[in-house]
Amino acid sequence: MIAVVAETKDGLARKITLEMLAEARRLADAKGGGLKVGAIVLGPLSPGEADRLASQGADRIFHVEGAALVSYAPEAWAEAVRLAVEKAKPDVLLLGATAHGKDLAPRVSARLRVGLASDCVAFEWGDGGLVARRPIFAGKAFARVAWSAARPQVASVRPNTFTPSAPDPSRKAAVETIALGDVKVRARVVGFEASEGEMADLTEATIIVSGGRAMQGPDNFELLRKLCKVLGATLGASRAAVDAGWIDHSHQVGQTGKVVNPTVYFAIGISGAIQHMAGMSSSKTIVAINKDKDAPIFKIASYGIVGDLYQVVPALTEEFEKALKE
Ligand SMILES: Cc1cc2nc3c(=O)[nH]c(=O)nc-3n(C[C@H](O)[C@H](O)[C@H](O)COP(=O)(O)OP(=O)(O)OC[C@H]3O[C@@H](n4cnc5c(N)ncnc54)[C@H](O)[C@@H]3O)c2cc1C
Missing domain, CATH: 3.40.50.1220 (TPP-binding domain)
Structure with missing residues (x-):
């Protein structure tokens, strides 16, 4: 399975989530053999969003719920992803290289004791699994990155690199709920201040x-x-x-x-x-x-x-x- 850690805002999937799902779908179809795409959702999800994730490419949805997930708290979110990974057993795990994902991805890979390729802009299948392409030296060159044998291969994906697929409403996904137990949370995001009213991020x-x-x-x-x-x-x-x-x-x-x-x-x-x-x-x-x-x-x-x-x-x-x- 290729699992995507969905990034949401107010219970709605952000564009980066749809971009990652599109690329995960492409990679799964290219690999063949019935490789599935999973979406890992942390915390509240608005009604209809699970269907939207399915229509955008997810075959299975792992929804981790728990009081600690109401707002971003690094320890709780990393533990929630670990739990979902334990259940889904993905070969590949994708997160957004967003402000949020840049904080979460290294914590997740450390917790799973696997390598992380950050800020990737392209993927292809190689002999030993996925191979990623990522800019280095401030974009002057690109590195091809492969992982050692440990799984999942964790990568963060640069936003606006991949194009979301056209939604296919006939696609359906099974939703599995996972309960997050007590997690000791030492830091939590308590609020957001929009910097410039009507403009997009x-x-x-x-x-x-x-x-x-x-x-x-x-x-x-x-x-x-x-x-x-x-x-x-x-x-x-x-x-x-x-x-x-x-x-x-x-x-x-x-x-x-x-x-x-x-x-x-x-x-x-x-x-x-x-x-x-x-x-x-x-x-x-x-x-x-x-x-x-x-x-x-x-x-x-x-x-x-x-x-x-x-x-x-x-x-x-x-x-x-x-x-x-x-
Ligand atoms: C470690 C490090 C990190 C950095 N990180 C960043 C970063 O994240 N982002 C960043 O932007 N910079 C960063 N910088 C700074 C960077 O090196 C440049 O100094 C900076 O980008 C220059 O900004 P500028 O192009 O606005 O100014 P300038 O280089 O001064 O350019 C101004 C331009 O405006 C043109 N101009 C002047 N008047 C007019 C006019 N009336 N009409 C049309 N054109 C006009 C000039 O011809 C000139 O080309 C970093 C530097 C370091 C050392």
Whole structure:
């Protein structure tokens, strides 16, 4: 079995869960021999979500329930995954390389005493089981990673790398409930504060508009917020803008910020330092706006506009607004 640790929010599966299910399904079908896909769900699940997980590729659902799972508590969640693994006996265990998964995956692999390949972007079957591909040296190179004989092979999966399958409502999954007993919890997440109201999370955004040092101050980010509003995009930033205090760190893209993988990434007044590109170079389409025609960002851009952002951005916003109205 290939098991996916479902990531949920308010009882609903997040996009990364559907992405992992799609890849797990593809791998299971490629391997053949009736290899199954399992979804491990921790804590509350909204009505209808089990059916949705089935329609997205799961054959079996392992739902761990317990008072300790109401909000994220590392010890309880790692123990819950261990219990589900004991029951499901998967060959492969996938978790999201999200803020949450980056905390959980190493704890799970340590508890299971097996190896972890983190932030993977591709998988294939090799002679000894799964082989993963993961970026190294801030995205400058890729490593192929294999595991020793211990099972399951645990991997975390970079968000926005795989595309969720079209749901197939005829697919059904058996749901098994597992009770989590008492777990000593020393730390627990007690609340979340949304950083920017209506915008999607950077790691889940389809379109990102990012600004750099050329924004010159917090006020000019309004230009980018307008463009975000028209496009339904999420606002990002370079570290230079964050370090200057113009925008919160939660918007930072790059090696010491978030790793993003949107369909379209606008890099506006951003030079393209290696540490910034480490967080966005795998975006499907990159649009760079920079007044320096030799800026390194143009080397990886799909489309480049050499010009002053203070002229280009308002003009683009106006044109997008017109085009999208039509
Ligand atoms: C350990 C480490 C970790 C780091 N982590 C990160 C990270 O996570 N994310 C990150 O972003 N950086 C990170 N950095 C910093 C990184 O090295 C760069 O300093 C930073 O990315 C530069 O930001 P920038 O492109 O906005 O600024 P700059 O490099 O100063 O570029 C500004 C760009 O704006 C252009 N410009 C100026 N005016 C205009 C205008 N009017 N119109 C159009 N273009 C204009 C300029 O031509 C220039 O290309 C890290 C550095 C280190 C050492």
